[in-house]
Amino acid sequence: MDVPLPFVMEPATRAATSPRTNESRLVAAAVAGQVSHPIVYASPYRVGRDGVLRLLPGSGGIVLNRRVGDPAVGLAADHMEAGVSLHNNGREVVGPRDGPNRALMFYACVGNRARVTSGPAEGAQGTVVGKHGGINHVIVDFPPHVKRRMRIGDRVQLEGYGQGLELPDFPGVRVQNLSPRLLRRWGVRTVRGRLLIPVTHTVPAELMGSGMGRSEGVLGDLDIQLSDEGLVRRFRLGSLRLGDLVAVCPLDYRYGPSRRPGTITVGVVVHSDSKVAGHGPGMTPLLIAPAACVRLVCQPQANLALVLGLRRLMGAPARGARAYRF
Structure with missing residues (x-):
């Protein structure tokens, strides 16, 4: 893995602004x-x-x-x-x-x-x-x-509403399946020429399974295999929740999912686990970016339930985890 996953997570910073978009043209x-x-x-x-x-x-x-x-x-x-x-x-x-x-x-x-x-x-x-x-x-x-x-x-x-969304200051970043409403509330920020993106987990690309081989990134999802117990423990994937915003590294999902060094795909967990070979929790892609222009912000609250105000209290937490109030 060319992206040092355990070290790419960093605390949020206040010296940041919201990224410019082309929303007025959508x-x-x-x-x-x-x-x-x-x-x-x-x-x-x-x-x-x-x-x-x-x-x-x-x-x-x-x-x-x-x-x-x-x-x-x-x-x-x-x-x-x-x-x-x-x-x-x-x-x-x-x-x-x-x-x-x-x-x-x-x-x-x-x-x-x-x-x-x-x-x-x-x-x-x-x-x-x-x-x-x-x-x-x-x-x-x-x-x-x-x-x-x-x-x-x-x-x-x-x-x-959302296909065609762009970030003019980040021409190398592809936006897919992401509404302006979610982008505004997600907490994505820019600081010193980089995007700060809140996520709950990082996922190594070698765990990605069903959905590989597609030639587009706007009609579905890609499954996270949980068959490697060591990686599941290392990256806390047993605590994934529906609606979690997660980063897969290195993965390029612009023209269908493929492993590409130096690229990060951030998406949302959309369905539950599966014991079938090659399958697992599914992720719909939202942002694809060069790793050099991204910093991932570790935020356990980066879940659609809280980001969009759909719930005030998330479901029963995994063992050792906390419940997060909105």
């Missing part, structure tokens, strides 16, 4: 999807990397008792999307048949606002918290009382 577009039904494939069993067969709930639907801020590791689930999973089931007569869902996946940015447009919870507001490739879902967080009123098939409309 275009907002409404996109929509339906609350998806969970899917079970030909066999309900999931074969773990340890050879054990497991029967576990997976992706899709409305997860009623978990949300961002809760642990991503150790749940009795596999690739659980902690929120409301959206998929646009429309079919186009021009372009690819799944074009409407691909547009939903592309336009949606983490931090975008969402609104229920049908069903008993019509009018309720939520927030986009991730994108899950493969199954091709956009994940939206709603308060628990709203989720209990929602139904499979309800329509949800998003304000797709």
Whole structure:
């Protein structure tokens, strides 16, 4: 690893300013999807990397008792999307048949606002918290009382706003899937020509698994394998939470994920762990930057639940950790 991960973390500094953006040039577009039904494939069993067969709930639907801020590791689930999973089931007569869902996946940015447009919870507001490739879902967080009123098939409309976002003072930094709203509240700052980016964890690139081989970085996520117990302990990955903002080093996700010395990708944890070989908690990329222009700020509070004010208290902390109030 060309980036010295244990030493790149540093305390936050006050002598910093918010980075300039091109937000005034962005275009907002409404996109929509339906609350998806969970899917079970030909066999309900999931074969773990340890050879054990497991029967576990997976992706899709409305997860009623978990949300961002809760642990991503150790749940009795596999690739659980902690929120409301959206998929646009429309079919186009021009372009690819799944074009409407691909547009939903592309336009949606983490931090975008969402609104229920049908069903008993019509009018309720939520927030986009991730994108899950493969199954091709956009994940939206709603308060628990709203989720209990929602139904499979309800329509949800998003304000797709953020693709095309740039940082003019940092032309080497690529912004993807990141809403201006999240960027403002995240606490990203500039000081002496560098970006200070708050994260909860750093992740060595050799742990990245499912999602490698994609040729883009805007339609999904990349899994963090937790099969190496030594690295999991060293980088505290057993304490990952849904919504954590994490840095993967060295990883370049501009044109699809690839290991590239001197490059850091910062993203958000969007789904739970998996025991299947090559899989684990998923990360949707947000910022890709040369390591030379970045300093990672160690902040356990760098989680969407707190950054966006979605919760006042995060879920039960991992052993030895603290709960953080907003």
